Amino acid sequence: MTTTQALLVVFAMALVTYATRAGGIFLVGFVPMSARTESFLRYLAGAVLVALVVPATVRGGPEGYVAVGVAVLARLVLRKALPAIALGILAAALWRASMGAS
Amino acid sequence: MSLAPQEPAPATLTWAGCWRGARAIMAVLPPVFVFGVAFGIAARGAGLEGWLAALMSVVVFAGAAQFAVLDLWTTPVPWLPLLVATFAINARHILLGASLRALCRGLAPWKVYGAMTLLSDLNWAALIAAERKGERDLGYLVGGGLLMWATWVAATVIGAVAGGLTLDDVKTYALDLVLVAFFATTLVGLRRGRVDDLPWLVAGLAAMGAVWFLPPNWHVMVGGLAGGLAGLLRDEIKRPG
Numbered sequence: 001m002t003t004t005q006a007l008l009v010v011f012a013m014a015l016v017t018y019a020t021r022a023g024g025i026f027l028v029g030f031v032p033m034s035a036r037t038e039s040f041l042r043y044l045a046g047a048v049l050v051a052l053v054v055p056a057t058v059r060g061g062p063e064g065y066v067a068v069g070v071a072v073l074a075r076l077v078l079r080k081a082l083p084a085i086a087l088g089i090l091a092a093a094l095w096r097a098s099m100g101a102s
Numbered sequence: 103m104s105l106a107p108q109e110p111a112p113a114t115l116t117w118a119g120c121w122r123g124a125r126a127i128m129a130v131l132p133p134v135f136v137f138g139v140a141f142g143i144a145a146r147g148a149g150l151e152g153w154l155a156a157l158m159s160v161v162v163f164a165g166a167a168q169f170a171v172l173d174l175w176t177t178p179v180p181w182l183p184l185l186v187a188t189f190a191i192n193a194r195h196i197l198l199g200a201s202l203r204a205l206c207r208g209l210a211p212w213k214v215y216g217a218m219t220l221l222s223d224l225n226w227a228a229l230i231a232a233e234r235k236g237e238r239d240l241g242y243l244v245g246g247g248l249l250m251w252a253t254w255v256a257a258t259v260i261g262a263v264a265g266g267l268t269l270d271d272v273k274t275y276a277l278d279l280v281l282v283a284f285f286a287t288t289l290v291g292l293r294r295g296r297v298d299d300l301p302w303l304v305a306g307l308a309a310m311g312a313v314w315f316l317p318p319n320w321h322v323m324v325g326g327l328a329g330g331l332a333g334l335l336r337d338e339i340k341r342p343g
Contacts, residue, residue, distance in 0.1 A: 001177045006154055009179060013171065013188045014161035020192040021221040024199020025206055025214055039337040040330045043301045045201040045230045047329020048194065049289045050302045051309035051322045052223065056282040058310065064282065071283040075290040081231075082129050088283040 062099075067092035111238060112208030115217065119241025120248070126228040127246040130284050133277040134224070134250050135257045137165055142261020148172040152262035159258040163222070163251050166319075167191040187319075194322035197330075198226045205233060205240050213240070220247025224281075227288045234292060300336050305329025 001009070031037050057064040071088025078084055138159065145155035150172075158168055167188045174184045198221055206214045217240050225246030232242055309325030316324065 001149075001175065001179060003151075003154075005177075005179050006150070007157075009171070009184060010154065010158045010161060012181075012185060013158070013167065016185055016188045017162050017164050017167060017192045017195075018219060020189065020195040021199060021218045022215050024196040025202060025218060026199075027196065028200040028203050036334060036338070040334040041201055041203055043298075043333025044197060044326060044330040046289065046292050046298055047301055047305035047333070048197050048201065048322060048326035049227060049285055049292065050305040050329060051325025053282060053285045053289060054306040054309050054325070055313045055321050056278070057286070058313075060279060060282060064279065067279040067283050068286045071287050072290055075287040081284070081287045081291070084287050085129065085280060085283040088286075089279055092279055 063092040063096055066095045113205045113238050113240055115209055115213050115240045115244070117241065119237075119239025120245030121241075122232070122237070122239070123225060123228065123242030123245030123247075124249045125245075126232065126242070127224055127250060130224050130281065131249065131253050133280045134165075134253050136277050138254045138257025139261035139264070141165065141168055142258040143264065144169065144172055144261075145258070146262055148175045150175065152259070155262045156255065156259050159255045163220070163254060164188075164192055165254070190317070191319045193320075194223075194326070195221055197323065197326045198223070201230065202226070202240075202243070205229070205238065205243075209240060217241075217244050217247075220244055220251060222247060222250060224250060224284070227285055231288045231291045297333075297336070301329040301333035304332035 028041070053068065057068045060067065067088040069088075070091035071084045074084035074087040075081060141159065142152070142155055145158070145168075146152060150158075162168055170187050170191055171184055174180050174187065199218060202221075206217075220243060225243050228246055229237065229242045305325040305328055308328035309321040312321040312324035
């Protein structure tokens with residue numbers, strides 16, 4: 001790949017990526033405001049997060065389940081995100097260590 | 103009709119909002135940094151010049167897509183696979199952006215489209231969690247995004263310069279878990295109650311279905327759309343009259 005080609009690739013990637021970043025708010029501007037649209041958008045954010053979390057957790061295997069499970073429980077009990085994340089990771093690390101020892 | 107959408111207050115974009123957003127994503131900067139270093143190293147390994155890897159991080163700022171194209175860094179340039187992969191991996195941004203409609207209300211287009219240059223999963227998740235607690239400032243997205251962008255670029259440069267290092271698999275693995283745990287705890291804050299049961303279940307199942315049956319990278323798009331539609335359907339059925 002020549003330098004010119006590489007530069008073209010990088011800027012083409014930047015354009016495509018920005019199109020996806022700006023595309024959501026652009027497209028939603030064409031949708032008339034209605035109870036239905038509001039309803040859909042209200043559920044969208046949570047659904048996207050679920051779709052991010054579930055496959056990543058499954059891919060993480062046992063440690064993924066431990067990390068996410070403990071983090072979610074800790075978040076419910078402590079009501080604070082940062083300590084909850086830390087506890088989740090710590091639990092996964094302990095789990096990994098104990099499995100490795102056996 | 104009693105269920106007509108109520109008009110929320112117009113959104114704002116202020117420095118104070120930027121600052122709040124920057125503070126909110128501090129905790130996830132270490133993984134962003136390590137992945138950035140890993141990208142710099144991987145890019146050099148794939149034959150990119152250091153400055154080119156840094157430039158890509160500056161103008162693209164999308165980790166998963168940047169890693170993916172390294173496998174396609176060949177001559178002749180595989181234009182179509184390269185751009186299709188970039189689009190497919192980043193298509194989820196379309197849903198993220200659409201969900202921010204209420205937070206862009208009444209803002210000048212240049213502010214909205216300027217802020218979207220920094221739209222990413224992490225600062226978006228932080229923003230929608232804050233929105234539930236009353237945040238109305240799109241600067242939250244900008245502040246978080248700027249901090250992540252600066253970290254990502256600096257880390258890429260460090261990785262590209264450091265060259266030969268190889269990252270311990272165990273460590274990158276744990277960092278992956280930090281991000282998942284971050285999204286999962288955000289989800290807890292977002293939950294409104296039983297109304298979310300069905301949409302979230304559908305979103306999870308659809309996302310897993312996409313992982314198993316579709317080409318890579320479509321699961322967020324598929325799960326998000328399916329969950330949103332399930333919620334819409336649920337409201338339609340429950341609607342009185």
